[in-house]
Amino acid sequence: xxxxxxxxxxxxxxxxxxxxxxxxxxxxxxxxxxxxxxxxxxxxxxxxxxxxxxxxxxxxxxxxxxxxxxxxxxxxxxxxxxxxxxxxxxxxxxxxxxxxxxxxxxxxxxxxxxxxxxxxxxxxxxxxxxxxxxxxxxxxxxxxxxxxxxxxxxxxxxxxxxxxxxxxxxxxxxxxxxxxxxxxxxxxxxxxxxxxxxxxxxxxxxxxxxxxxxxxxxxxxxxxxxxxxxxxxxxxxxxxxxxxxxxxxxxxxxxxxxxxxxxxxxxxxxxxxxxxxxxxxxxxxxxxxxxxxxxxxxxxxxxxxxxxxxxxxxxxxxxxxxxxxxxxxxxxxxxxxxxxxxxxxxxxxxxx
Ligand SMILES: O=C(O)c1ccc[n+]([C@@H]2O[C@H](COP(=O)([O-])O)[C@@H](O)[C@H]2O)c1
Ligand SMILES: Cc1cc2nc[nH]c2cc1C
Numbered sequence: 001x002x003x004x005x006x007x008x009x010x011x012x013x014x015x016x017x018x019x020x021x022x023x024x025x026x027x028x029x030x031x032x033x034x035x036x037x038x039x040x041x042x043x044x045x046x047x048x049x050x051x052x053x054x055x056x057x058x059x060x061x062x063x064x065x066x067x068x069x070x071x072x073x074x075x076x077x078x079x080x081x082x083x084x085x086x087x088x089x090x091x092x093x094x095x096x097x098x099x100x101x102x103x104x105x106x107x108x109x110x111x112x113x114x115x116x117x118x119x120x121x122x123x124x125x126x127x128x129x130x131x132x133x134x135x136x137x138x139x140x141x142x143x144x145x146x147x148x149x150x151x152x153x154x155x156x157x158x159x160x161x162x163x164x165x166x167x168x169x170x171x172x173x174x175x176x177x178x179x180x181x182x183x184x185x186x187x188x189x190x191x192x193x194x195x196x197x198x199x200x201x202x203x204x205x206x207x208x209x210x211x212x213x214x215x216x217x218x219x220x221x222x223x224x225x226x227x228x229x230x231x232x233x234x235x236x237x238x239x240x241x242x243x244x245x246x247x248x249x250x251x252x253x254x255x256x257x258x259x260x261x262x263x264x265x266x267x268x269x270x271x272x273x274x275x276x277x278x279x280x281x282x283x284x285x286x287x288x289x290x291x292x293x294x295x296x297x298x299x300x301x302x303x304x305x306x307x308x309x310x311x312x313x314x315x316x317x318x319x320x321x322x323x324x325x326x327x328x329x330x331x332x333x334x335x336x337x338x339x340x341x342x343x344x345x346x347x348x349x350x351x352x
Contacts, residue, residue, distance in 0.1 A: 016050030023050035042061035062109035069117035069244035070135030071180030087120025117243030150238035154250035161254025175320020187240035248272030266293035291322035
């Protein structure tokens with residue numbers, strides 16, 4: 001799908017069906033428990049019913065897609081690790097030995113790895129090679145990429161949602177791998193939330209205090225020289241974003257189009273979600289927040305999205321790790337709605 005076709009779809013993304021959400025809430029209220037006592041699990045079941053237009057949503061076929069990209073801004077010393085790690089981790093994903101592989105096995109989910117812009121010498125077997133360019137340019141010196149490249153990366157993500165739909169995937173998670181991408185994510189977050197970049201800058205893979213100060217200065221410089229237009233999310237993604245960030249935004253937009261729920265992960269996928277919501281507000285309806293990352297910008301971005309994370313495990317890994325940890329909670333929410341006895345069967349009535 002080219003950009004013109006894709007952007008036409010953005011104008012009329014579907015919204016959840018309130019009739020199914022209402023029926024799910026009625027069912028939950030009739031179960032053998034005090035009304036509302038399953039808290040956010042109930043909210044999840046209700047939202048899933050609306051998105052899938054079903055009172056018995058099935059989330060059996062699950063997939064996490066890990067979008068990989070490199071960042072030219074690593075030249076400025078903004079990460080505790082070198083860019084080469086992105087390629088090495090792609091190899092590890094392909095061998096099934098990274099954290100995300102373990103967590104996905106635990107949750108009964110597939111892992112799909114997509115190279116949208118790494119600088120790796122070779123793309124490992126089993127990794128989808130749809131590289132738009134080998135890493136972005138250094139955004140502290142000019143735009144990270146052209147608008148056309150950002151659009152192409154976005155279309156890569158959309159295509160992954162389309163493929164998931166064709167393959168019958170019922171629940172998605174958005175993950176990423178890219179050394180330097182917390183710098184890009186914080187820059188995009190600063191523009192889209194209108195917050196001061198310094199408060200949004202965190203340790204990423206493990207910078208110390210001095211490193212974090214340097215990183216904040218690099219972000220401020222990137223914003224100063226590129227002047228991204230806050231009313232134009234594609235301009236922001238192109239100038240101070242990243243290839244995997246644009247791809248995740250496209251993935252979420254595509255998932256909204258195909259009515260597939262997406263669990264977002266840490267800071268980087270949440271920033272992609274915020275960019276997607278700026279392009280088409282209905283996307284928010286299919287998004288679920290999984291956890292609260294240690295990155296200081298994450299809570300601010302989730303608040304802007306109007307999403308509350310389920311877990312706070314002080315994680316800062318990425319890869320989709322937190323998102324996949326939330327999968328069993330969604331399974332639990334749906335099972336409860338389907339398998340519990342009804343209050344009426346037990347002859348129990350509320351006195352209020
Ligand atoms: O998900 C998060 O909130 C998160 C927080 C810190 C680091 N990461 C991961 O670490 C990498 C980016 O960190 P950095 O320091 O290189 O910008 C990238 O591969 C992310 O997946 C991810
Ligand atoms: C080893 C390593 C694994 C990662 N996974 C996601 N980001 C990462 C960064 C590093 C450094």
